[in-house]
Amino acid sequence: MADFIIGIDGGGTSCRAAVADPQGTVLGRGKSGAANILTDPNHAIASITEAAEAAFRDAGIAHEEIANAHAFLGLAGTNVGNLAQYVRERLPFRHTDIDSDGLIALQGAIGDAEGSVAILGTGTIFMARRAGKVHYIGGWGFMIGDLGGGARLGQALLQEALLVHDGIHPRSAVTDAILTEFKHDPTAMVEFARLSKPGDFGRYAPLVFQHAEQMDPGALALIETAARSVNEALDAVTKIGGTERLCLLGGLAPLYPVWLEPRHRAILVEPQSDALTGAVALAANRFRTRTGGAAT
């Protein structure tokens, strides 16, 4: 029986896994659907298991070895209640460490350095590492947080389209696009919203950025509101993490810089590696700690 470690990056839209040897050398990778334990814990458990199985398959390792794996999971929603405990008890690994999706992203992006990281995806979370300690800002989820994230932006777009439909706000290209998609039937939009998870709203976020680049007034108003929230959060996080480096991650990271304050743009750096790599690094690190450094 060999020792395997597995790093998992579970977010609101997809879940990725990488299996590695104890030194952290990746042997195989796998991917599955959404793994947001706050929105739907049981679906998250299924997605995590599916991604892990796919990674083992990709590596050509026998399926049964999953039960011996040492996993490090970075998941959205771990800061809430005892959901992480619920999920941990239902996963197939020998040892399971669960921490935030933020921590693995930070580890991947800036390694062991000091600085700030903003994840701008379906949701938003801001992190700073200073004097070896990681500080978190935001990341509270779609319902009363994640301002500036894709889900809130998509939700705001649908809301704006209804205001246009009702004659309260003037039409613009971006609301025209939405109203055309929903055949000018507001009840279809309300029904979509009722059934939607954050990732479903988030799929409309790129549309808002595209129209804002064309200077569409409706899209500009939505992006300006979202960017104000992101700029405010960046002020708070760089106050802790310092002004040496700020790294943007997540699906909206390539789209946001042009809308940010110059003081934030000035310190942007590219990520060293991705969150999945960060998860593998943390899994290897925890494995070494548990085995007294024997594997290093």
Add this chain to the structure above:
Amino acid sequence: MADFIIGIDGGGTSCRAAVADPQGTVLGRGKSGAANILTDPNHAIASITEAAEAAFRDAGIAHEEIANAHAFLGLAGTNVGNLAQYVRERLPFRHTDIDSDGLIALQGAIGDAEGSVAILGTGTIFMARRAGKVHYIGGWGFMIGDLGGGARLGQALLQEALLVHDGIHPRSAVTDAILTEFKHDPTAMVEFARLSKPGDFGRYAPLVFQHAEQMDPGALALIETAARSVNEALDAVTKIGGTERLCLLGGLAPLYPVWLEPRHRAILVEPQSDALTGAVALAANRFRTRTGGAAT
């Protein structure tokens, strides 16, 4: 077997019923919990039935007569999908008409006159009657509509409290109140939000108005945003309904006027009667129409 009519006013926080004779003279009243068919159709069915039973009990009419009653229901969420049909088929009445909560409120508030009505409660909807036709604006529900309503205001307050907790926004008396209530534990707030229905958020709205009256900056910012939405919708609705009369209804109606634009305040009138009375009037009207005017 006597003919009875019953008017039902079902909203996001409570459901009221009044049983009457075919001339519309009320014989008894009943009340129960939330009846929002969009949020929870089965709970709405239970609440409606419970309120009707209580009204028959209050009138001293035999319970079995419910099966012979002619009901007119004004319910929130009837504009979405085929939820009204689903609910209608599961109610105990002989004949069931379902329309919006807005229509019964309008009928109660301004009778058969022309004008505008705004319901400012857990949600918000704006109506205008012009040339015998009723026009609706808003009322699309918590997720992508109902701006200025109690649910959205309470949600905004919790969101603001998290921004204060994270050091992004400055504290104020209203966010202090929320953070104290939740013992400064943001995860408890997120868990509350995850489990909350619109009415649960709405219970925090009066707190925002109270603090805004004291000129608390945090509360003022929230109320100004909400009032801007309401003012915009009132501009749109009075454009249709004219500037002769505007009637505010709902739990927030006594709190909003001071925050509205002078052009709206200038045309405010008191409601003639309540939505339940409007539902009874519409039930009597429909009964007369169906029975060829025999009961008039």
